[in-house]
């Protein structure tokens with residue numbers, strides 16, 4: 312469970328987040344949606360302890376974030392950042408193994424169990440053919456999958472992903488969101504991720520939090536948050552809702 316109460320954040324005199332409240336529950340995918348610069352990444356970075364709110368409280372799995380040790384935070388929460396620039400040519404398998412540091416400690420040797428966990432993740436994410444390749448020589452989308460693998464190796468209870476569909480091809484966008492949704496359900500993970508495409512949120516979110524100018528406009532089930540009126544207000548774009556089978560989709564009018 313992620314609980315954010317009245318969180319405000321100021322960076323270089325800019326008010327980036329203002330009195331943000333939200334809940335993300337175990338077993339669910341909660342999607343942060345909002346225009347560029349609305350504060351999505353900043354909010355994830357506050358949750359990961361990389362940025363410090365000027366006001367408000369954050370609780371992770373019932374514990375105040377401010378009271379958590381670095382190790383306890385690493386065992387609770389994992390984050391896939393928006394961009395990652397690799398420096399060392401570690402093999403894909405080794406990058407995933409790095410996630411085990413949260414469990415075995417920095418100076419300890421990984422055990423057979425740790426290697427097993429890594430091999431299972433490689434299969435889960437379909438990375439078998441890349442496992443021995445240098446991380447510096449794979450595509451942006453493949454790197455995204457490897458970073459998700461590294462996070463899973465931490466065996467966290469909370470998983471944060473900043474624009475996980477970035478760099479992913481048409482099929483992999485759906486695959487990665489389906490996978491996160493399955494992980495949320497099967498492992499009772501609390502998943503909080505940012506997206507730009509309301510259609511992906513309509514397909515995969517259990518809850519949507521709409522941010523605008525650093526404030527939460529509304530939080531709720533996708534269809535109660537995403538509608539033509541609200542998207543017009545927030546994005547200044549005329550849109551229409553379509554029904555396709557049992558799904559609702561949105562597309563821009565007057566293209």
Ligand SMILES: Nc1ncnc2c1ncn2[C@@H]1O[C@H](COP(=O)(O)OP(=O)(O)OP(=O)(O)O)[C@@H](O)[C@H]1O
Pocket residue numbers: 322323325327345346347348349350351352353354
């Ligand atoms: N270090 C900083 N100092 C001052 N302002 C910052 C800093 N980092 C981010 N901001 C500002 O905070 C606001 C929110 O940025 P943030 O990256 O959280 O938005 P976002 O919703 O994730 O955007 P995007 O969808 O473009 O990734 C923006 O106006 C940005 O310019």
